[in-house]
Amino acid sequence: MKPAIQRLAEKLRSAGYGPKLAEGRALAPYTTFQIGGPADLAVEADSVAEMAELWQLARAFDVPCLVLGRGSNVLVADAGVPGLVVLNRSTAWELSPTGHLRVASGMPLSDVARRTAAAGWAGLEWCIGIPGSVGGAVVGNAGAHGGYVGDVLVSATVLDHGEVRTLAASELGLGYRTSCFKAVPSGNGRPLILEAAFSLRPGDRAALNQQMADWLQWRSERHPKEPSAGSVFKRTAQYPAGFLIDQAGLKGRRRGDAQVSPKHANFIVNLGQARASDVRGLVEEIQEGVEARFGVRLELEIELVGAW
Numbered sequence: 001m002k003p004a005i006q007r008l009a010e011k012l013r014s015a016g017y018g019p020k021l022a023e024g025r026a027l028a029p030y031t032t033f034q035i036g037g038p039a040d041l042a043v044e045a046d047s048v049a050e051m052a053e054l055w056q057l058a059r060a061f062d063v064p065c066l067v068l069g070r071g072s073n074v075l076v077a078d079a080g081v082p083g084l085v086v087l088n089r090s091t092a093w094e095l096s097p098t099g100h101l102r103v104a105s106g107m108p109l110s111d112v113a114r115r116t117a118a119a120g121w122a123g124l125e126w127c128i129g130i131p132g133s134v135g136g137a138v139v140g141n142a143g144a145h146g147g148y149v150g151d152v153l154v155s156a157t158v159l160d161h162g163e164v165r166t167l168a169a170s171e172l173g174l175g176y177r178t179s180c181f182k183a184v185p186s187g188n189g190r191p192l193i194l195e196a197a198f199s200l201r202p203g204d205r206a207a208l209n210q211q212m213a214d215w216l217q218w219r220s221e222r223h224p225k226e227p228s229a230g231s232v233f234k235r236t237a238q239y240p241a242g243f244l245i246d247q248a249g250l251k252g253r254r255r256g257d258a259q260v261s262p263k264h265a266n267f268i269v270n271l272g273q274a275r276a277s278d279v280r281g282l283v284e285e286i287q288e289g290v291e292a293r294f295g296v297r298l299e300l301e302i303e304l305v306g307a308w
Contacts, residue, residue: 005040008061008084012043015057020044027076027306030068030087032131034227035276036076037306039066039085048090048104048194052159055192058084059162064187066305069133070108073140073229077306078276083187088135092195095119099200100154105135105193109142113212122203123152128212129219131230135193139181140301141174145215150174152198160191177234177301186305224261226269232283233266233298241298242266245286248293255281280304 001009001023012021021043027036041063045051051067058065064083068074090104091111099121103112109127112134116124126147127137136142137149138156153169173180184190233241245251245265253260254271256278261267268279283300291297 001040004061004063005083008058008063009041011057011061012041012054015053017043017054025085027068027071027081027085031071031074031076031229032227033071033075033229033274033279034270035078035274035279037078037080037276039081040083042085042087044087044089045106046089048092051086051088051090051106051192052164052194054084054086055159056162058086066187067135067192069106069136070131072130072132073136073301074303074305075229075276075279077304077308079307081306088133090194095121099123099202101198101200102195103134103198104195105133105138107134109133109137116200117203117205117208117212120203120205120208121200122208123147123200124198125203125208125212126215129216134196138172138193138196139179140177141179143177148174152200154197154199156196157194158191159194164194182303186303222264224263224267224269226261226271228261228267228269229302231266231301232268233286234301236296236298240266241290244290244294244296244298248286248289250286250289253282253285255279255285258282260286276306280308 023041024038025042026038028034045054055065066081067086067088069088088106090106092104094102109130109132113125113127126145130144141149155166155168157166181190235241242265250260251265252262257271257274258278259269259271261269268282287298
């Protein structure tokens with residue numbers, strides 16, 4: 001372990017993070033792919049304040065820092081992640097009588113959908129069944145069933161190089177599965193999303209619950225059950241990526257224990273012992289196969305993180 005990382009570990013222990021700090025912790029259990037090597041250091045942050053402090057400490061010691069939410073849209077390298085990985089478990093929540101929601105970035109999206117619907121507020125019910133967190137949803141402008149984060153997002157509070165700022169949704173460069181955050185490599189250089197604010201509208205509780213039940217059934221019927229990171233590629237200007245992958249004859253293609261799902265071609269699934277290198281190899285094979293057949297280069301929706 002590098003001296004700077006050792007000094008950071010000592011500082012974290014002296015600051016009271018010792019019980020939550022681990023060296024060489026495997027990250028596979030913290031991703032929906034169930035794939036990924038170890039972090040030099042890993043620590044859970046239970047609040048926005050802890051997350052910000054950990055990020056700033058890593059920066060002070062010149063140690064790379066990656067904040068990992070629910071690990072649903074990432075592929076972690078087999079070699080792991082150098083530096084500090086902060087596991088974001090911040091879940092603070094405040095819903096006003098007028099439907100203004102402030103929620104910490106570590107809150108799971110499905111919990112947001114259930115809690116807002118139970119309170120009679122609509123606008124985020126489409127999140128049901130999505131395994132990611134609020135922070136990740138803002139970074140990728142997540143969407144499903146015709147709804148998008150950008151439709152109801154008011155602002156995001158971020159830590160940007162030591163300064164806490166609140167940015168209006170219009171300042172975030174939100175687009176199809178992207179935002180200004182994706183223009184910066186994950187780690188110390190990317191602004192860290194601490195919390196997000198949403199404006200919701202009144203909704204009928206029973207109707208919202210029925211809609212969510214229908215969407216969960218829809219997902220169960222169409223999405224594979226094996227571990228995955230969801231849709232691997234973005235939709236092209238004309239066609240869904242899965243359609244092009246299927247038409248290129250790549251559905252079911254396998255490399256090691258990584259497989260293009262026979263159920264949904266835009267999912268790569270882990271059949272049990274898949275490695276990140278297996279998944280990346282399939283990604284490249286898909287991109288080359290689709291480009292050769294259709295002249296279109298598929299763009300990744302997931303992010304590759306760690307030491308590639």
